[in-house]
Amino acid sequence: TQSDEISLLFHYRDESFNRKERKILSILAGEASAKFSVMHGQMATFDARVCVLPNSQLVDDYFRWRQEDAHRNALNAHCYWMLRKSGHAVGAATEQVKGLNRQEKHDLLFSQQINFNELPAWQKRGTGVYWKDVEKTGLNPKTGETTQTTRRQLVADFDLPLNEFYSEFIRQNFF
Known part of the structure; x- marks a missing residue:
């Protein structure tokens, strides 16, 4: 996520809505619009698009x-x-702001004691929310034995890595 934009990656084996693009678009735009409207007490609308990446x-x-893009937009917005x-x-x-290059924008902020580089990562490059497998310890109620199982848990990541480290993060977590 960044600003008012959400990018979703569906696993290539995911069969949500039978992979019908129009259904995915309508549901996602509707859910985002409804949730945002309820949380902020005023109407908001989101659009959606699907990019099929082979x-x-x-x-x-x-x-x-x-x-x-998140980084560029955050710098401009600040x-x-x-x-x-x-x-x-x-x-x-x-x-x-329109006529400034990246360094000039940093300098403009710094002239007001704002060091863009020291802002929290989520403000500069967005956040990630994804499923992660976690090991859980449980108790078998019939035998009383301790058991181990794997469960999926949603993780909110406010400190996404940069550059090639981001590519590695994507490869490790999503492929």
Whole structure:
């Protein structure tokens, strides 16, 4: 996730909605819109799109691109809102940020004692939510013996790795 965008990766063997793209689109857009609206007390709408990525390299490329997009959008947003809070009008703040390269944006923030590099990772490159297999210890009620089992657990990851480490993370966790 980043900003108002959510990218989902379905396992290639997942058969949700019989893999019907139109059904997946309508359900996901509806669920995201409903949940966000309820949580924030005002109506919100989300759209959706499906990208069929036929191999793991394209999946890696896609998620790496989304992470870079998150970083670029976060840097722009931090600059814009810093200018707005310091009294700049919407148009003036937009125009000032629009012409700056990455380093100039960092410098602009730093001029107001904001070090973008020190912000939490989730603010700069989004968050990940994914299933992870975890070992659970249980008790067999009939025999009283301790048992081990594997369960899937949702993990919210607020510190996703960068660059080639992100590619490795994707390969290890999703393929």
